[in-house]
Structures are given as C-alpha cells and as structure tokens.
Amino acid sequence: MSVPVEKQGLRQSMAWLHTWGGLWACWVLFVVFLTGSLGVFDEPITRWMKPQLPPAGAARDADDRAARAQAVRVAQAYLSQQVPRSHFWGIALPSDADQAVRLFWEDAQEQFHTIRLDAASGEPLQATDERESEGGHHFVHMHFEFHGGTAGIWLVGFFTLAMLVGLVSGVITHKRIFKDFFTFRPGKGQRSWLDAHNAVSVLSLPFQLMIAYTGLATFYALYMPVGIAVHYPSEDAYFAELLTQPEPREETGVDAAVTALDALLLGSERQLKRPVGFVRVEHPGDSSAAVVTFGRSIEKSGEYRLLGEGGGQVFFDGVSGEQRDLQAPGELRGGVAQDVQSVMRNLHFAAFGGYAARWLYFICGLAGAAMMATGAILFMVKRRQRSLHEFGARTPQVYRIIEVLNIGSISGLGLACIAFFWGNRLIPLGVDGRAEWEILAFFVVWLLTFVHAARRPVVAAWVEQLLATALLCLALPLLNWLVVGDQFVRYLQRGDGERAGVELMALVLGLLHLWAARRVWQRSQQAVGARPLRPGQPMPAEGL
Incomplete structure (x- = not known):
C-alpha cells in the first residue's frame, strides 16, 4: 500500500x-x-x-596572409554586390576544417543565409564540387x-x-x-x-x-x-557596456560603402600577433552604425585558458576604417561576474x-x-x-507508450545517429541542400524507430534495433571504402588519426550494440524457459 x-x-x-x-x-x-x-x-x-579536407595538422604555408587577404576581398565583393545593406555580414576564412570562404548574412527580413566561395576566385561552390x-x-x-x-x-x-x-x-x-x-x-x-x-x-x-x-x-x-x-x-547595448566594447550606434539610413576589409585584416593580425579566423560586419552599408570586428574562431585546441577566450578582437568603424577598440588576446573584460560566466x-x-x-x-x-x-x-x-496501477484502467496503455518511448529514444537514437553517417556517404553529391537532406535522414530514421517499436513486441524491438545499429556501425568502414576509396589503414598510414578514430569508434560501438542485443535475447530466452508460453502469446519483456 x-x-x-x-x-x-x-x-x-x-x-x-x-x-x-x-x-x-x-x-x-x-x-x-x-x-x-x-x-x-x-x-x-x-x-x-x-573527405576533401586535408588531415588535421597538415602542413600549410608558413605565411598565408596574402591568401587570407584575398579571401576577404572576394568575400566582400560578393556581399557588397548581393546584399549591400544587411543586418550583419559574417566571413569565416579558410581553415583546416574548410578550405572555402563561408559567408553568412541576414537580409532585410532578418532571414539567415549562407554560402561557400572558392577562396581564390570567389566563385560559389556548387554541391557537385564537394561533399556538403x-x-x-x-x-x-x-x-x-x-x-x-x-x-x-x-x-x-x-x-x-x-x-x-x-x-x-x-x-x-x-x-x-x-x-x-x-x-x-x-x-x-x-x-x-x-x-x-x-x-x-x-x-x-x-x-x-x-x-x-x-x-x-x-x-x-x-x-x-x-x-x-x-x-x-x-x-x-548590454554586452557592449558589460564588456566595455564600442557601444552600437543608431542607424541613419544613409548609404555608405564598407571600407576595404583586406587592409584592416592585415593590421588586425599585426596587433593580435596571430591569424584572424572570422570577420563580422554589423549593419553594413549604413553611414553610422557599420562596425567591423576581427577575431579568431573558438577552437578546442587546448590553447585557450579556462578563464578568458584568448583570441582577442579588434573593432573598426565600418565606413572610415578608424580603429575603435582593441581587446588583446587573453584580456578579460566585464568584471568578476562575467569572468565567472566565462569560466x-x-x-x-x-x-x-x-x-x-x-x-x-x-x-x-x-x-x-x-x-x-x-x-x-x-x-x-x-x-x-x-504494476502500481497509477493510471487506473489505462495503466497498461500508458505503460506501453512508455515502452515505445524508451525503445525509440534509446536504441532508436543510436540507430538514427549511425544512419546520419550512412546518409553522408549515400546521398548523391549533386543534390541541392545536401546537408539538410542528411539531417532529414537522421530524423526520418529516428521517427521510424518509434513506429517500429510500436508495431513489434518489446524484446523483439530492442533486439532488432540494437542489431541494426550494430550492423551499420560495423559496416561503416566498408561503406566508406566503397564510396570514397579510403579506409582505416590508409588513414593511419597518412597520419590522419581523426578519421581513423571515427571508424575505430564506430567498430567499438558496433561490437557493444551486438553484445547488448545478444544479452537482451539471452535474458528473454531464459524468461521463456522459466515460464512456458501459451499458443500465440507474445514473447515476455522480462529479458530486460
């Protein structure tokens, strides 16, 4: 009681x-x-x-400032032509993770847009060029x-x-x-x-x-x-005061061209004593409110301290090019409360x-x-x-819903995650919005796992989804070899530890899912042996 x-x-x-x-x-x-x-x-x-990206830590030119300046020029030319007035421009310069120039902007209706350009020519990269x-x-x-x-x-x-x-x-x-x-x-x-x-x-x-x-x-x-x-x-305005950065200025509505960003880039790098990774322009095209910020993208490289971002930022007037502020690498702003939040x-x-x-x-x-x-x-x-009969006569139905949610949320999510990797290799390169199709594949597979869990007995649903996940994990290196022509041994030979690690972890997780499926099946069989089934009675779920 x-x-x-x-x-x-x-x-x-x-x-x-x-x-x-x-x-x-x-x-x-x-x-x-x-x-x-x-x-x-x-x-x-x-x-x-x-696969088009070089391995992590691949050798790069000792001084590629000219390449970064060229990337900023082609980015500014494209944005000035396509969206001369916008809420903001964002320019992510080429890096080890992506050799293209990535552009981000919000139009007059505050709709977000993005595109990738060839860093040298400024031509938009099509879906057929690379694995988006x-x-x-x-x-x-x-x-x-x-x-x-x-x-x-x-x-x-x-x-x-x-x-x-x-x-x-x-x-x-x-x-x-x-x-x-x-x-x-x-x-x-x-x-x-x-x-x-x-x-x-x-x-x-x-x-x-x-x-x-x-x-x-x-x-x-x-x-x-x-x-x-x-x-x-x-x-x-709040963050500008908190971090003692230049306060945003009201828009005038008067058109004015954004100053040349390539020259400001080189000057910012001299002051920061490190390469710039990201350029942000607030209110481009406005004679008063335009502000350009140069900084470095946050990375998990171990270079950053627990307290402080470490990258530094330089702020410029977006029209005149006059420097408005410099936050040196490692400089902390905002007081003790902001320092705690940063930690x-x-x-x-x-x-x-x-x-x-x-x-x-x-x-x-x-x-x-x-x-x-x-x-x-x-x-x-x-x-x-x-059963505690928490929901009265509806308790069995509620318990069944909970079983389905358990299966779809736990084993189903694992299946959807590995399906996302398979989608990356199987979706054709020329499909428009290919990245969105990969994400859609993830959600479709995940949704289907709930449908499958609702249609199958409990133990059967667990075992089948765990086995499916194990199969896709264990076969992922083979799929990669068939589609891309690369595989685990070649990654190791090239010193590409990151890609080799992904495939090794897929194999480990595949074996773990295989073991889990076997354990669930064995426990269910023990439950069946301990309690004989009537003809037509479904397999009991006590195996879990």
Missing part, C-alpha cells in the same frame, strides 16, 4: 519526484547527453564527413537546441533544470548512494538495473551537476532577459585541456546518457513485475 502524500517524509516525497520527474525528462536528456558526447568530437566527425555536410555540428545543434532555434534552446533549458531537480532528489532518495556505488548484482533483473543506475549516477555525479548548471549559465541572457530589456535598448562557458564547451579534456567529457557524457537510459528501463522493469 502506498503512503498517503500528507504522511510521506522527505525521502518518500523526493523518491516520487525523482521517479516521475526523471521519467518524463529522461528521454529528452538522453538525447542531449548522447549527442553532446558525440559533439565533443565534432571536428573529427566533420573531417570524416568531408553539416558534419559533427549536427550533433552540437541537437545537443543544445534540437535544430529548433530559440524554441529548442528553451526546451533543452527546461529539461536541464528538471535534470538538476532529479539529481538533487536522487541524492536525497538514495541514502546509501556511495555504498550502492560499490554494489553490483549481475543477472538479477530489477536489482541489476538499479545497481547500474546507481553506479553510473555516482560515478559521473560531479560532472552531471557541473554540465547542467554551466549549460544554463551559458544562455543566461536568453533565459533571464527581463533585466536587460528594462535597462538597455538592446542586448547588443562556466568554457567548462561546458571543454574549451581547454586539449584531447585529454575532450575524452573525459566524452566518457562522462556517455555515463550521463547511461544514467538516463538505465533509469527509464528500471521504471518499466519494476512495473512489469508489479
């Missing part, structure tokens, strides 16, 4: 909150953690998905906004807050949490899932608390906009520590995903053994 709510103590109340709050949040949070773990290695994934792909950035966008823009960021923020509640309530509920960490009883059904859930939870608890809190702090201006809206005319942001994005930090985040992120998965499965394992 359940304890009446008014007579429940703190632990019982926290147990209810942890169980039901965690259940409805775990599916979204599993997606956040798994895609975030993959997103830690977004650059190697992008490099594998774009979102690459590993797809997983980054899934991690923090589900490709949903601002609405997606709010969605992830809500469930991140729910995660903090779940972590605290979980610590209160499990009074023997550290003792349980050293307890594992394999092959015991519900007890095994509980032990696994406790183990991965305690192991990664500090990381989970840190990653959830810093994720919320990263978007503080979006989640708590009222203070900024009351005291400042715009968010740009939180860099902690969340692993913008320090090089590969050691990235592998640590990857492992801890997978542990967080395992925590969500084991919690969701544990909920159903307990209720298969003894």
